[in-house]
Amino acid sequence: MSARIELSQVFKIFGARPKGRALKMAQSGVMKDDVQAATDHVVGLHDVSFSVGDGEIFVIMGLSGSGKSTAIRTVNRLHDITAGTVMVDGTDVGALNQRELERFRREKMGMVFQHFALFPHRTVVDNVAYGLKVKGMGIDERRRQALEALELVGLERYYMSFPRELSGGMQQRVGLARALAADLDILLMDEAFSALDPLIRRQMQDELLAMQGDMLHKTILFITHDLNEALRVGDRVCIMKDGAVVQIGTPEEILRNPGTAYVAEFVKDVDQGRVLQVESVMSQPTPISLGTTVGEALAMLGSRASVFCVDDEGKPCGVITRDLLAGTQQAGVETVMKTEFGITSRTAPLVEAYELCAKGELVAVVNERGVLEGRLYALDVLAELGEIESKAEQVKAADLAGEGV
Ligand SMILES: Nc1ncnc2c1ncn2[C@@H]1O[C@H](COP(=O)(O)OP(=O)(O)OP(=O)(O)O)[C@@H](O)[C@H]1O
Numbered sequence: 484m485s486a487r488i489e490l491s492q493v494f495k496i497f498g499a500r501p502k503g504r505a506l507k508m509a510q511s512g513v514m515k516d517d518v519q520a521a522t523d524h525v526v527g528l529h530d531v532s533f534s535v536g537d538g539e540i541f542v543i544m545g546l547s548g549s550g551k552s553t554a555i556r557t558v559n560r561l562h563d564i565t566a567g568t569v570m571v572d573g574t575d576v577g578a579l580n581q582r583e584l585e586r587f588r589r590e591k592m593g594m595v596f597q598h599f600a601l602f603p604h605r606t607v608v609d610n611v612a613y614g615l616k617v618k619g620m621g622i623d624e625r626r627r628q629a630l631e632a633l634e635l636v637g638l639e640r641y642y643m644s645f646p647r648e649l650s651g652g653m654q655q656r657v658g659l660a661r662a663l664a665a666d667l668d669i670l671l672m673d674e675a676f677s678a679l680d681p682l683i684r685r686q687m688q689d690e691l692l693a694m695q696g697d698m699l700h701k702t703i704l705f706i707t708h709d710l711n712e713a714l715r716v717g718d719r720v721c722i723m724k725d726g727a728v729v730q731i732g733t734p735e736e737i738l739r740n741p742g743t744a745y746v747a748e749f750v751k752d753v754d755q756g757r758v759l760q761v762e763s764v765m766s767q768p769t770p771i772s773l774g775t776t777v778g779e780a781l782a783m784l785g786s787r788a789s790v791f792c793v794d795d796e797g798k799p800c801g802v803i804t805r806d807l808l809a810g811t812q813q814a815g816v817e818t819v820m821k822t823e824f825g826i827t828s829r830t831a832p833l834v835e836a837y838e839l840c841a842k843g844e845l846v847a848v849v850n851e852r853g854v855l856e857g858r859l860y861a862l863d864v865l866a867e868l869g870e871i872e873s874k875a876e877q878v879k880a881a882d883l884a885g886e887g888v
């Protein structure tokens with residue numbers, strides 16, 4: 484995966500003399516609060532390094548004041564950094580002169596903000612087309628492109644409306660469409676969904692993921708203070724605290740191996756069932772074939788309580804359990820198997836399998852052709868979630884004991 488955006492050892496100091504003693508202290512490892520107490524300068528970013536790959540959704544997550552906005556703003560140089568380098572597609576962003584910088588911002592990346600920043604007196608389509616107008620594109624072409632972007636976010640019917648006539652969620656969609664219309668392949672999204680109601684917010688997350696999967700393939704730097712959102716949306720998540728990076732990992736890595744008490748505390752509040760996929764909990768199906776006799780099936784069942792029966796193509800057609808096998812030994816399993824069972828897929832969020840599991844049945848995990856790939860058992864799901872909880876507790880306890888954080 485080639486890096487599109489790369490921050491290396493970036494420091495950002497706010498104050499009258501950013502390159503003075505405050506920077507020296509921060510570079511020698513003194514943290515934000517102590518630097519501030521000693522120098523009256525604020526450490527916005529403390530030795531931040533990360534890279535965002537092509538087509539990746541990279542999420543920065545942290546509490547208010549942890550440096551998220553400062554970090555994203557170094558990428559299009561809304562902030563000049565105090566030390567380190569920021570590279571975008573091989574360009575050293577800090578080395579651009581004013582004209583080059585303007586062009587770079589125009590041609591490289593779009594930005595979506597928390598508060599939609601729409602022009603109230605312009606129609607939806609003109610809001611979306613505005614950036615294209617600034618670029619010098621003719622009216623027909625820019626309207627066509629704007630309409631296409633509105634279609635992507637499902638608002639084409641509202642193109643002649645004014646922002647005040649739309650709900651918050653719709654306005655945010657317009658903001659997103661505006662960034663998409665320019666067809667730039669890097670998107671910077673700073674708390675873009677944070678002002679929305681939880682339900683609309685989840686819907687926007689789903690839509691972003693669906694768009695990204697289907698056709699967008701953008702490189703997205705996405706900021707949020709909500710770990711649920713981070714883990715849901717991100718290919719990788721970077722957790723920040725006091726201007727510094729605490730941990731970078733895939734959602735699953737963060738859930739399973741929180742690096743510090745700070746991360747563990749967040750993990751405890753996460754709805755794990757929405758982050759983990761069925762795949763991470765399913766086990767080998769080792770099914771038996773139709774045509775097997777009850778007697779043979781009993782022997783093959785071994786210590787398992789239940790097992791799937793599959794047809795010639797490997798598609799599940801029933802479940803047998805030890806109780807069902809109690810009767811006639813010579814009959815085929817198809818005469819006793821239960822043909823009602825839940826079906827899910829590898830990539831389904833675990834939460835969707837809960838309900839199926841709650842009945843205490845085996846759930847079949849099938850591929851797109853309906854072939855059995857795994858099985859999911861209620862107790863496995865519970866055990867998995869319990870393990871994540873207790874791991875988070877352990878990390879927290881160990882970190883607190885070791886470092887007095
Ligand atoms: N222009 C500025 N001048 C001085 N200090 C600033 C400036 N911008 C940010 N800071 C400081 O830098 C730190 C990081 O701020 P930043 O805005 O990046 O936080 P954030 O993680 O985006 O928080 P939020 O979730 O509230 O948006 C804070 O301590 C803040 O006070």
Ligand SMILES: [Mg+2]
Pocket residue numbers: 551552553
């Ligand atoms: Mg912010």
